[in-house]
């Protein structure tokens with residue numbers, strides 16, 4: 001190849017590349033990308049079974065949180081207990097933590113609420129702090145209210161007591 005022509009070849013290639021770029025830029029900025037699947041494709045059967053991708057369902061009605069004030073059984077000892085009371089309007093932010101108004105060490109006796117356990121005072125290095133550990137500050141990351149609704153997915157979880165019962169020899173059951 002004649003190297004004296006190299007700059008010209010390079011310039012031409014660059015020019016072509018720029019032209020190609022501006023070519024696409026002339027498309028309307030909010031044009032829809034081309035979709036190559038049929039719009040009536042069946043929707044994935046997950047929490048929204050049936051229908052098609054574009055089919056809109058009426059969402060189920062919002063239910064009230066269960067508010068019976070009775071502590072629920074835990075499925076295993078490490079489970080964060082579910083919240084047995086309403087938490088509507090309880091703020092947890094930079095200015096304050098409504099949950100701790102009842103569940104902190106000092107307030108739990110006044111509110112007759114169970115005190116947050118020692119794990120809530122322990123930081124990630126295993127140090128026990130004087131106040132609730134930052135990683136346990138946002139209570140609803142782990143603790144959630146419950147609603148009396150049909151479960152979205154089937155669940156055949158069996159707790160340890162049931163499993164141990166199966167392990168027992170027949171004559172001791």
Ligand code: HEC
Pocket residue numbers: 068069070071072080081082083084085087090098099100101102103111112113114139140143
């Ligand atoms: C006005 C006081 C009060 C406030 C505020 C409050 N709680 Fe409670 N909480 C209680 C009481 C009392 C109980 C014991 C069961 C009952 O009476 O509902 C309880 C029970 C619980 C339990 C069940 C504990 C167990 O061992 O089963 C959890 C979890 C809980 N609360 C989390 C929270 C969270 C998270 C917040 C903040 C969003 C919060 N609570 C705010 C008073 C309160």
Ligand code: HEC
Pocket residue numbers: 077078079080081097099100103114115116117118119120132135136137138139140141142143
């Ligand atoms: C990172 C997850 C996590 C966060 C955040 C968290 N908890 Fe817990 N909580 C747990 C787990 C797990 C348990 C059960 C085992 C234990 O005590 O550590 C528990 C237990 C509890 C209990 C029952 C204690 C007992 O001895 O019966 C209460 C009450 C509680 N949490 C309240 C709160 C409150 C209030 C906050 C916010 C200040 C909070 N938790 C933040 C995970 C969390």
